[in-house]
Amino acid sequence: MKIVFMGTPQFAVASLDELIKAGSEIAGVITAPDKPAGRGQKVSESAVKQYAVANGLRILQPANLKDPEFLAELRSLDADLQVVVAFRMLPEEVWNMPDKGTINLHASLLPHYRGAAPINWVLINGEKESGVTTFFLKHEIDTGNILFTEKITLTGHETAGELHDRLMHKGAGLLVKTVKAVESGRYNEHPQSSLLADDTELKSAPKIFKEMGKIDWNQPVTTVYNLIRGLSPTPAAYTSLNEKTFKIYRADYHDTDPGIQPGGFLTDNKTHLKFAAQDGFISVTDVQLEGKKRMNIEEFLRGVKL
Structure with missing residues (x-):
């Protein structure tokens, strides 16, 4: 054939x-x-x-x-x-x-x-x-x-x-x-x-655009986490840090009360950086700041003090 x-x-x-x-x-x-x-x-x-x-x-x-x-x-x-x-x-x-x-x-x-x-x-x-x-x-x-x-x-x-x-x-x-x-x-x-059952709603998969990667930290932590992994490596989910675009390629999440406003972050400037979502934390591990190369969080924090 x-x-x-x-x-x-x-x-x-x-x-x-x-x-x-x-x-x-x-x-x-x-x-x-x-x-x-x-x-x-x-x-x-x-x-x-x-x-x-x-x-x-x-x-x-x-x-x-x-x-x-x-x-x-x-x-x-x-x-x-x-x-x-x-x-x-x-x-x-x-x-x-x-x-x-x-x-x-x-x-x-x-x-x-x-x-x-x-x-x-x-x-x-x-x-x-x-x-x-x-x-x-x-x-x-x-x-x-x-x-x-x-x-x-x-x-x-x-x-x-x-x-x-x-x-x-x-x-x-x-x-x-x-x-x-x-x-x-x-x-x-x-x-x-x-x-398909008659009452089944079809789930679609339209084209992905860069703008869809902007993270809304008011969303539940699992929603943010799924967006990050669903857009990694391209176009990548992103937020703003030091007034620059901050891409997040990989992260962990913790569904515990963040105690700070959504979008706020905590860091020890050594090994961890975590952002507050609606009901938990996103702990980022693989990132890229605008104008810099992609790197793990420890390497990133060695070069940027927050």
């Missing part, structure tokens, strides 16, 4: 790698165009492109997925199946092209957390479990018939970066399982509507 793989970031690389290791024939790889990045605006290639180049795979980088030249080139690859992992929304003329359809890997337990940032929102909302889902693409984003899911239990302490890596590898394995099932024809499709 000839497969066209579509993806861009590191999350997708693990899936492409597992497909190749499993013996899949990759007819082509579709990824984002190169673009300038960083202070020097040096041209940057996507993680998927870098992997594809290293493994001698054919690469297409369309700026417009409806471009007739791209569609003709994609059609010439004569794929039986298309696989999408962390790419972008596809027009129907693309996802409906292969005989066996187009499958997508999504980093949540669908139908909950449809959207661009499922890993972040699962943690921000303090969920107890997450997982990965494979499904057939259709018109509306993340709504196609489900093929397989695999759950994982959350610790309640992992960051978005750590959950990203867990789901990246879990998803790669599930994708290989899904491709083999589609190839053999041994699978069942489950409409997402059949997995």
Whole structure:
């Protein structure tokens, strides 16, 4: 079975790698165009492109997925199946092209957390479990018939970066399982509507913006704690310290009466710095002050007296 793989970031690389290791024939790889990045605006290639180049795979980088030249080139690859992992929304003329359809890997337990940032929102909302889902693409984003899911239990302490890596590898394995099932024809499709009770409210996962990271210290301490880990490492939750932006990447929380106003802080200027929330303390351990590098709290307090 000839497969066209579509993806861009590191999350997708693990899936492409597992497909190749499993013996899949990759007819082509579709990824984002190169673009300038960083202070020097040096041209940057996507993680998927870098992997594809290293493994001698054919690469297409369309700026417009409806471009007739791209569609003709994609059609010439004569794929039986298309696989999408962390790419972008596809027009129907693309996802409906292969005989066996187009499958997508999504980093949540669908139908909950449809959207661009499922890993972040699962943690921000303090969920107890997450997982990965494979499904057939259709018109509306993340709504196609489900093929397989695999759950994982959350610790309640992992960051978005750590959950990203867990789901990246879990998803790669599930994708290989899904491709083999589609190839053999041994699978069942489950409409997402059949997995929801009539009164169930769907939880969504819209795109994350930097401004969402501003901490409201009047919130309960667990809400603040979940925001911090849900936005770590990027874009990172933040507050103000010494009239500068103070990013918090990792912290602990203590649900004891802080005894000071929300947003106030206590420190020994040596090993600990803790901020008061509505009903407890956030003790920060991994931070970055505007204009400085990221560092642990002991290193930070050696250089800044509060």
